[in-house]
Amino acid sequence: MEEENKRFSTQPLKGMEDSYPSNLRLDNWIIDQIRDIIEVYCYEEYSGPLLEPIEIFAAKSSEELVQEQAYWIKDKRNKKLILRPEITPTLARMIARKSQEFKKPIRWYSVPTCYRYEDTQRGRRREFIQFNVDILGENSLYAELEILNIIIDILTSFGATSEQFQIYYNNRRFIDAICDFILKVPKNKISLIYNLLDKSNKLEEKEFLETINDNFKEEIIKQGILILKDAKSIQEVLNKFNNIPDQFLESQGYKELSEIENLIQDLDITEYCSFASNVVRGLDYYTGTVFEVFDTGKENRRAIFGGGRYDNLLSLFSNEELSGIGFGMGLLMLKLFLETYNLIPEEIMNSDYSDVIYIASINIKQSQYAHKIARELRYEEFPCIIDYRFENLGNQLKKASELGVRVSLILGPKEMEQNRITIKNMVTEEQKIVEFDNIIDEIYNIFDDLD
């Protein structure tokens, strides 16, 4: 007889999330707090387009990132565009375009929403917000220190302690030097070493040994990998290798890593930072220092985020050489970390009407008067709400009470006639009639009393 209307699903797309006010309040609270930290280090915020030509990702990011994980579209002229899966290529493009314009070092940060078409799991969505903090054109290792400090400040500002997180650092050139000068690993197999180290904590001991045996025959290399895997300090690595050639001690990688270690000691942040030779990071463009921040909890030891130093950021766009170091931090993973340790204050989750002025009126004739008052209050930056029912005062006050409002104004024919306002302290239930001109002072008085 009649056709039922087909309704659409109210679910967002897989891996995407609706941000209701209660969620967004939390996100914004976290973002604001991080922003405060980054800005006292004098980093400036930048942002770029959500859509980019696909080539700048195809060239620099990994093949897989673009081929399998990218959202892309064709525009009306059939040009292939990508929804950014990360913002670093955009940063590179922006810097390259005007690189002469900026004083070095460049300290920038961004809070982009990025997209990756991948399988969702804990801490991973298809749409995500990722803090990116980079310092560019500062080649000294003090840049590394600054980044470490920022990370420590961010996490401790939420109340996290060194018991709860730890920054594990390493240096790719250090690993390179060991491979070159001590283990004599063929050049083309170095990336395999990276891979193995990266996996060393994820695989069972037995599996790991098998994987090593599958890939390398030389006993010295096999032993070398195991030494690296377990080493807790640079000194320990050196102690366990025999016959360390001078070439190694002269190498950039060894020098850099030792220097970083010294700086960390000088700055007295050793409680937050540890050497870990198995931290190498997946991305190819990292060249020097690399680090990962871990949740050290025994139950769910896991990486929260990481970063490192990359040379030649601009190589896609120009010949100019610019080195940088930075990190990318997913908001979601950070949230999970904070939740784990109960570092999110409960009051953030609830909406707060405690500073709101609620305007209730006896009847519709007070409409204009109510608006006049609201205008005055808002001009003074008091948030206020007019109840548009303009009748049945009891129900209006009930609503105010339910919202948690602490100050209500009541307008009736009497008040309007005399240009006055009834102001009611909802907590003490006291009320009085005041002159229109005094209303601001009276509101301050009530809030002062209550606080």
Added chain:
RNA sequence: AGGUGAGUAGUGUAAUAGUAGCAUUGGAGUCUGUGAAGCUUCAGGUGGUGGUUCAAAUCCUCCCUCACCUUCCA
């Protein structure tokens, strides 16, 4: 890509083949110049398709989504 588990009003839960119920939330009122209780009332649901059956939230199929794990990768 593979694996495990789960989907019943906004939320939390009952109904194991036989009337989809309870609580809470939401709206309106009770109460036309005074709020938090109580009461009244309204709204809102079996993720979707197909099948078995007299009868499906319940059994079967496929799909979707969520959670977690593995793989992969920031």
